[in-house]
Each structure stands twice: as C-alpha cells, then as structure tokens.
Amino acid sequence: MRKKIMLLAAVFCYVTGISAQHNGSNHGNRFEQLGTMLQSPNMYRSASGAPGPRYWQQRADYDITAELDDTRQKLTGAETITYYNNSPDPLTYLWLQLDENEHDANSDNQQFNGSRMSDKMTMKDLNGILGYGKELGVKIVKVADGNGNALPYTINQTMLRVDLPKALMPGEKYRLKVEWWYNIPNRMTIGGRGGYEHFPEDDNYLYTITQWYPRLAVYSDFQGWQNKQFNGAGEFALTFGNFRVRMTVPADHVVGGTGECQNYREMLSAVQYQRWQQAQSSREPVEVVTLAEAQKAMQQKSTAKKTWVFEAQQVRDFAWVSSRRLVWDAMATQVEGNKVMAMSYYGPEAYPLYRRYSTKVVAHTLKTYSKHTIPYPYPVAISVEAANGMEYPMICFNYGRAEKDGTYSEATKNGMIGVIIHEVGHNFFPMIVNSDERQWTWMDEGLNTFCQFMTEQEWDNNFPSGRGPAHKIVDYMKMPKEQLEPIMTNSENIVQFGPNAYAKPATALNILRETVMGRELFDFAFREYARRWAFKHPTPADFFRTMEDASAVDLDWFWRGWFFGIEPVDISIDSVKWYRMDTQDPAIENAAAKAAYDRNADHLARQRNKTAGVKFAVDQDTSLQDFYSKWDRFEVKPAAKIAYNQFYASLSPEEKRMYDSKKNFYEVTFSNKGGLVMPLIIEWTFTDGTKATDRISAYIWRKNEYQVTKVFAKDKTVAAIKLDPQRETADIDEDNNSWPRTATPSRFELFRTKVVPRGASTGDNPMQRAARE
Known part of the structure; x- marks a missing residue:
C-alpha cells in the first residue's frame, strides 16, 4: 500500500506541474527517467520488467454446485474452495469478493454517485434514486472449514473476511466451504454485469450468471490483499485456479460456460450430440441447437431439471449463460496449431446477425490476438448475445439484434463485430495476462482495445474503428483540463471512462x-510482455519496463506524457527561412543579385508612373545622364570569370560536390504549444509537385521542450511544408501545422426545418429501403 501511495503522489505532482527539481526550466522535465514514480525492482519483479527469481502467486480451486430457480429468478449455491498459500507470509484471514452486493441498498456505491432529474427518466434512472424493490445482494448461509466446522466471518459491503482458526503458513493449503443464495437482478433496469433479461412476448428469461459466487481476492507481492470495494467501474483482481461446476437448470435450457462441458451426451438429444460431433471438424458453424428447436422450447417450457457439469483449468473466474431461447452454433478453428471450439449462443432476435458473423468473428479474434500476443491456450471461446458487453474466461456477452423483419443497419453490424472482437479479446487481457482491473483499468481495457483495433483492421481494411487511430482521440485531449485525468488514475476516479481507459491508451x-x-x-x-506475464499478475511498471527492455528504446518520456500527464499534442510551424549557398560563380551570383535588386527597386508608384506614360526628367534632358546611367553593375567581367575558375580549381572534391549540389537550406522553427512532446513528421512539397517526408525523433525536444529550430537541406525548391500529414500524432490543432498557412474548410447546409415528434424515428435502414426498391 505504501508503494501505491508514493506512486499516486508522484503522479499528482507531475500532473499539477509541481517540479521543485527543475524550477520551471525549459528542459530536463519531460525526458527525465521515471525513477521513483515506479515501484522499486526486487526479487519478485525485476528491473527488466520480467517476473523475478522469487516471484510467487496464490491459487484457488473451486468445486461449485448451483441451482437456478426460473420461477423466482433466484440462484442458490454451495462451494468448496481449496486455497494455496504460495506467499512467504503467514495469513490469519482470507478476503473473498461478493460482487453481487453492489446491488445491496446499503452499499456505499448506491449513495456516492450524483444524480439529476430530467424530463425523461428510465427505470434504471429511477431505480438509482429510489433503490430496488427486490431484495438484492448475496445472502451467506454458512461459512465453514473443510470438515464443516463453522468459521467466523465479517461482511464489509462487497468484501467478506474469513477469520482462520490458525495462521495459514507459507506452502500450506486450506479448504473452505461457503453456502449462499441471491435474487438475480434484472440487469436491463438495474444494470450491472450479470442478471436476467425478460422477454415478455414469449415470457422467457435469458440468464447471464456472472460474478455470482464468493471468490478469493488477490493477495500479491506488490500490495498484499486487493480488497478494494467493488463499485461497478473498477472490475476485478482474481486468483487463478481450477474449477468444477455443476449447474441445475430447467431441462429445456441450453447452458454455455467457462471451460468444457463433461456431460453433453446426457444433456443433448441424440441428434444434437451428433451435430456437436460434426462441429468438431467443421470449418463452418454447425447449429448444435437450431432456431426451430429453440422456438419450440420457448413455447413448451419444461418443468423438469437437468444438471450440466463443466470443468476449467487455470482460469481466474467462471461465468455461464442459461436459457431455453438460445440457438447454439459451433465450429472448430486452428489457432497456432491447436484446435479451439469457437461457439455462439443467441436468441431469435439476433439470429440474422449472429448466425452469419459471430462464430467466425470469434475465430478471427483468436487467431489475430494469438499472433500479436501468445497462442490462445484454452479449448473453447464463446460469444453470447445478451444486449450488453462483458467478458469472462472462455465466454463473453455481447450485443447485436436485428429488426423484426430481419434487417439491420450497418452501424449495428459493425458495432456487433467490434464488441465481439473486444470481449473475446479480453481472454488475453486480463483473463490470461491477469492485471489488477480494480486499480488500473487501462491495463485491461486499454491494451485490449489496442488489440481490438488491430484485429478490426485485419478483419476488413475498411472497418470503421472508433478507437485506435490517432486523430480520433483529439476531441478528448483538447477538453478543459478540469475534465481530464491521467491514464494512470484509479478506475473509480475517472470522469470520461471510455476515452481515458479505453481510447487514449489504445491510441498511445x-x-x-x-x-x-x-x-x-x-x-x-509486446509479445514478450504477454509471454512473461501470461497467467501472472503484472503491474504498470512491469509493462513499461518490458517494452523498453525488449526493444532498446527509451520510452520514459512517452509514458510520462501519455500515461502520467494530461497535456495534449499541439506542435506548430512558427517560421521558415530559406537559404542557398553563395557559389562564388559570378554568372550565378550576379544574376541572383540582379533579380534581388530589381525586386527591391520595384514599387507601386514606379509601376503606375510607367503605365501612365510619365515623362521622366533624365529622359527629356540627356545632359543629366552620366556613367552610371548606362553602367551594368551586374555585368560579369573576364577577370571575375578567371578568378572564379582559379578558386574552383583549388577546391577539394568534397567542397566541389557541395558547390555543385545547389542545395536549398530551410531553417524551420517549431513550438510545442500543447506540452506533450512527440516526433516531428514533416512533409515537404516541392515546386515540381513531388513530395518527401522527414521523421525526427521526439528527442529533438530534450534540450528545449517548448521550441526547437532545425535546418533541412533539400535538392529541390520547397513550395509547402506540412506537419503530421497522416494525422498520426493526435495533434489537436492542425491549422498551425502548415507553411504557408492553409485554412481548413468546414461545411454548412441550407435546410428546411422539419417538425418531428420527440423520440420519433427519422428514417429506416438501407436494407429496408433496398427491399422496397
């Protein structure tokens, strides 16, 4: 905890501009090493960013039984946890997470957020003000040791402390039994990750059961117990282990979950099991449970029960879906030489989109992420349509529903593909590379959004990725400073959550x-970071150090600016001066001097007098003319030619090449108006229409972080200069990026005002219009 406080204090000092060390100097600030802003290397975490020789982490295995009450929307469960103390510390108590208690009316998170009234209020808005009518939160029935002896425990909102009868020593394990139940919340009106969605047209439920069982919190070398309360924004810090889970549900429900089902033969009909076997080698998705079968079950509603059994190894969590209104398709895909079953579960309203895309997007995501990180290690990856987006090991919940006529908008399709990629991608960050989401959201969401961007672009070169391209973060980075915070900010304290924790780190x-x-x-x-920290608990320092260690690129200036600061990028071209070398050749220099003389001598009055036919005195009275009246001051004399030839002959070969090159020298002054130092990317447009680009490292700012001047030698004459022509640095003001200055045009539209009822649709989707045509 002390290290965390020191780190946050350092971040605060940097962001607020407190720098007693440098006293307002124009250098030595943004390029200083991070030093004490990162935790000190030790035997657990090395200075290279790799796990140290004494790295350790805890383990928790779970054996869980649960029963879903489809009539009362209630879940009852019992679990046996085997906890392994691999730390060097004796433990006198254990902390467990009770995330469902975030819905308890007495939890702080129900009170500490502000609220407002508006002329339109949703049930979710009102529930936040009035509280929930249904009693919510986990009800602990019993906590006992492995022999059934009751143990004392304390519940502090979303955290449960179990006091052990004696210290759990290093190298020992402990068996813990917990019995519990809770009313499943309606996540459509209450919010939260897990819960149910009711479909009134057929009176059926879709259950997404997540964060549902008491789970061990992380005990780590860098912070001890991570027992920060779950308030909804900062997500999880979880311990790896093995799971065996038995779920009793209505007999006509279809269940998908983390890991592999152990009893498909008993749970499925003969023809469904045959389809499952077919899917093991199919390169196209096979409907294990068909749309017709799901629709039939929706009407019949069995009252019998079945128990599905799942097992999963080396996972940090377990989630599942259960409903009678699910189509289930599956396809085998090869990922780095290993077979993975890519699968999707979805209702009739999502069938037009999910049947075509979902499972193939799952397969594409696994392949792309594996290429950029580590090979996907699990046997299964599942996408569930549940009108939301949330991730768990091997299973995730996404959105994407068509209109009742089966059509959909392009935005709905692309949004669905993007969210499936994002949530399936979470298998890598943080389900495998297991960062602390309660503390550092960006290590989960930011890294994953970056990989999502690469995966979207490899899905379709024209995919409209909303996060990743540099210019798309500009609107956020130019916001008033009081609305911004560094990426290195605790999850609960972020104001603009999406831009800060997802988009900005992905862009960086x-x-x-x-x-x-x-x-x-x-x-x-990046692959080295994923390899080092797969199935472990990395911190920001481990990521920063690994990226430098494996590349030999000093990036402390980059982490300072993008992750610890809130300054934007705004680099300006302030001035351009053009120089050419004095060739000493009188034929060239005299001609240039004459052009300059004529240009300087010319003026408006002279031009207009000549046009008006003014009779000049020296022309009317020739006696006024003398030697200088006919003297050509720029004439090249023979002596001058001889002198030049002798001079040229005396030059070294290197000097001759320089004189012959006829180089143009451009002295350009740049200013850093935004504060965030970045490389200079300079596009030169020459008078013959050709272009060239220079890329200057950000280190050019190290001795003056506010203004730099640099001379560029060009063979051709320059007509225009432009900074960041590809919009790759997130510069917030492109108007000062050009020389000479160019105005960026905006558009306006002349339109007739239309009176539309509030909330009414103003059009339909292109698929519907095409059908009519």
Whole structure:
C-alpha cells in the first residue's frame, strides 16, 4: 500500500506541474527517467520488467454446485474452495469478493454517485434514486472449514473476511466451504454485469450468471490483499485456479460456460450430440441447437431439471449463460496449431446477425490476438448475445439484434463485430495476462482495445474503428483540463471512462507501434510482455519496463506524457527561412543579385508612373545622364570569370560536390504549444509537385521542450511544408501545422426545418429501403 501511495503522489505532482527539481526550466522535465514514480525492482519483479527469481502467486480451486430457480429468478449455491498459500507470509484471514452486493441498498456505491432529474427518466434512472424493490445482494448461509466446522466471518459491503482458526503458513493449503443464495437482478433496469433479461412476448428469461459466487481476492507481492470495494467501474483482481461446476437448470435450457462441458451426451438429444460431433471438424458453424428447436422450447417450457457439469483449468473466474431461447452454433478453428471450439449462443432476435458473423468473428479474434500476443491456450471461446458487453474466461456477452423483419443497419453490424472482437479479446487481457482491473483499468481495457483495433483492421481494411487511430482521440485531449485525468488514475476516479481507459491508451500504443518504435520493435516487445506475464499478475511498471527492455528504446518520456500527464499534442510551424549557398560563380551570383535588386527597386508608384506614360526628367534632358546611367553593375567581367575558375580549381572534391549540389537550406522553427512532446513528421512539397517526408525523433525536444529550430537541406525548391500529414500524432490543432498557412474548410447546409415528434424515428435502414426498391 505504501508503494501505491508514493506512486499516486508522484503522479499528482507531475500532473499539477509541481517540479521543485527543475524550477520551471525549459528542459530536463519531460525526458527525465521515471525513477521513483515506479515501484522499486526486487526479487519478485525485476528491473527488466520480467517476473523475478522469487516471484510467487496464490491459487484457488473451486468445486461449485448451483441451482437456478426460473420461477423466482433466484440462484442458490454451495462451494468448496481449496486455497494455496504460495506467499512467504503467514495469513490469519482470507478476503473473498461478493460482487453481487453492489446491488445491496446499503452499499456505499448506491449513495456516492450524483444524480439529476430530467424530463425523461428510465427505470434504471429511477431505480438509482429510489433503490430496488427486490431484495438484492448475496445472502451467506454458512461459512465453514473443510470438515464443516463453522468459521467466523465479517461482511464489509462487497468484501467478506474469513477469520482462520490458525495462521495459514507459507506452502500450506486450506479448504473452505461457503453456502449462499441471491435474487438475480434484472440487469436491463438495474444494470450491472450479470442478471436476467425478460422477454415478455414469449415470457422467457435469458440468464447471464456472472460474478455470482464468493471468490478469493488477490493477495500479491506488490500490495498484499486487493480488497478494494467493488463499485461497478473498477472490475476485478482474481486468483487463478481450477474449477468444477455443476449447474441445475430447467431441462429445456441450453447452458454455455467457462471451460468444457463433461456431460453433453446426457444433456443433448441424440441428434444434437451428433451435430456437436460434426462441429468438431467443421470449418463452418454447425447449429448444435437450431432456431426451430429453440422456438419450440420457448413455447413448451419444461418443468423438469437437468444438471450440466463443466470443468476449467487455470482460469481466474467462471461465468455461464442459461436459457431455453438460445440457438447454439459451433465450429472448430486452428489457432497456432491447436484446435479451439469457437461457439455462439443467441436468441431469435439476433439470429440474422449472429448466425452469419459471430462464430467466425470469434475465430478471427483468436487467431489475430494469438499472433500479436501468445497462442490462445484454452479449448473453447464463446460469444453470447445478451444486449450488453462483458467478458469472462472462455465466454463473453455481447450485443447485436436485428429488426423484426430481419434487417439491420450497418452501424449495428459493425458495432456487433467490434464488441465481439473486444470481449473475446479480453481472454488475453486480463483473463490470461491477469492485471489488477480494480486499480488500473487501462491495463485491461486499454491494451485490449489496442488489440481490438488491430484485429478490426485485419478483419476488413475498411472497418470503421472508433478507437485506435490517432486523430480520433483529439476531441478528448483538447477538453478543459478540469475534465481530464491521467491514464494512470484509479478506475473509480475517472470522469470520461471510455476515452481515458479505453481510447487514449489504445491510441498511445498505436502511436508507439506505428510512429515511435516501428512495428518490428513494438511487436517483439509486446509479445514478450504477454509471454512473461501470461497467467501472472503484472503491474504498470512491469509493462513499461518490458517494452523498453525488449526493444532498446527509451520510452520514459512517452509514458510520462501519455500515461502520467494530461497535456495534449499541439506542435506548430512558427517560421521558415530559406537559404542557398553563395557559389562564388559570378554568372550565378550576379544574376541572383540582379533579380534581388530589381525586386527591391520595384514599387507601386514606379509601376503606375510607367503605365501612365510619365515623362521622366533624365529622359527629356540627356545632359543629366552620366556613367552610371548606362553602367551594368551586374555585368560579369573576364577577370571575375578567371578568378572564379582559379578558386574552383583549388577546391577539394568534397567542397566541389557541395558547390555543385545547389542545395536549398530551410531553417524551420517549431513550438510545442500543447506540452506533450512527440516526433516531428514533416512533409515537404516541392515546386515540381513531388513530395518527401522527414521523421525526427521526439528527442529533438530534450534540450528545449517548448521550441526547437532545425535546418533541412533539400535538392529541390520547397513550395509547402506540412506537419503530421497522416494525422498520426493526435495533434489537436492542425491549422498551425502548415507553411504557408492553409485554412481548413468546414461545411454548412441550407435546410428546411422539419417538425418531428420527440423520440420519433427519422428514417429506416438501407436494407429496408433496398427491399422496397
């Protein structure tokens, strides 16, 4: 905890501009090493960013039985936890997470958020003000040791402390039994990750059972117990282990979950099991449970029960879906030489989209992420349509429903593909590379959103990715400073959650890959981070250090600016001066001097007098003319030619090449108006219409972080200069990026005002219009 406080204090000092060390100097700030802003290396975590020689982590195995009451929307469960103390510390108590208690009316998170009234209020809005009518939260029935002896425990909102009868010593394990139940919340009106959705047209339920059992909190080398309350934003810090889970549900329900089902033969009909076997080698999704079968079950509603059995190894959590209104398709896909069953579960309203896309998007995601991180290690990956987006090991919940006529908008399709990629991608971050989401959301969401961007772009070169391209973060980075916070901010304290924890870190990593490091160095270092920390608990320092360690690129300036700061990128071209070398050749220099003389001598009055036919005195009275009246001051004399030839002959070969090159020298002054230092990417447009680009490292700012001047030698004459032509640095003001200055045009539209009832639709989707045509 002390290290965490020191780190947060350092972040605060940096962001608020407190820098007693440098006293307002124009250098030595943004390029200083992070130093004490990161936790000190030790035997558990090395200075390279790799796990140290004495790295350790805890383990928790679960054996769970649960029963779903489809009539009262209630879940009852019992579990045996085997906890392994691999730490060097004796433990006198254990902390468990009770995430469902976030819905308890007495939890702090029900009170500490502000609220407002508006002329339109949803049930979710009102529930937040009035509280929930249904009693929610986990009800603990019993906590006991492995022999059934009751243990004392204390519940503090979303955390449960179990006091052990004696200290659990290093190397020992402990068996713990917990019995519990809770009323399943309506997640459509109450919110939260897990819960049910009711479909009134057929009076059936879709249950997404998540964060549903008491789970061990993480005990780690860098912070001890991670027992920060679950308030809804910061997600999880969980311990790896093995799971065996038995779920009793209505007999006509279809169940999908983390891991592999152990009794499909008993749970499925003969023809469904045959389809499952067919899917094991199919390269196209096979409907194990068909749409017709789901629709039939929706009407008949069995009152019998079945128990599905699942097992999963080396996972940090377990989630499942249960409903009679599910189509289930599956397809075998090869990922880095291993077979993985890509599967999807979805209701009739999602069939037009999910049947075509979902399982193939799952397979594509696994392949792309595996290429950029580590090979996907699990046997299953599942996408469930549940009108939301949330992730768990091997299973995730997404959105994507068609209109009743089966059509859908392009935005709905692309949004669905994007969210499936994102949630399936979470299998890698944080389900495998297991960061602390309660503390550092960006290590989960930011890294995953970056990989999502790469996966979207490899899905379709025209995919409209909303997060990742540098220019799309500009609107956020130009916001008033009081509405911003560093990426390195605790999850609960973030105001603009999506831009801060998802988009900005994803953009930063994209800039690192494409602009700062280059793909080869970045990709190697990023894969090394994933390899080092797979199935472990990394911290931000481990990521920062690994990226530098594996690439030999000093990135402390980048982490400072993008992750610890809130300054934007705004680099300006302030001035351009053009120089050419004095060739000493009188034929060239005299001609240039004459052009300059004529240009300087010319003026408006002279031009207009000549046009008006003014009779000049020296022309009317020739006696006024003398030697200088006919003297050509720029004439090249023979002596001057001889002198030049002798001079040229005396030059070295290197000097001759320089004189012959006829180089143009451009002295350009840049200013850093935004504060965030970045490389200079300069596009030159020459008078012959050709272009060239120079890329200057951000280190150019190290001795003056506010203004730099640099001279560029060009063979051709320059007509225009533009900074960041590909919009790859997230510069918030492109108007000062050009020389000469160019105005960025905006558009306006002349339109007739239409009176539309509030909330009414103003059009339909293109699929519907095409059908009519």
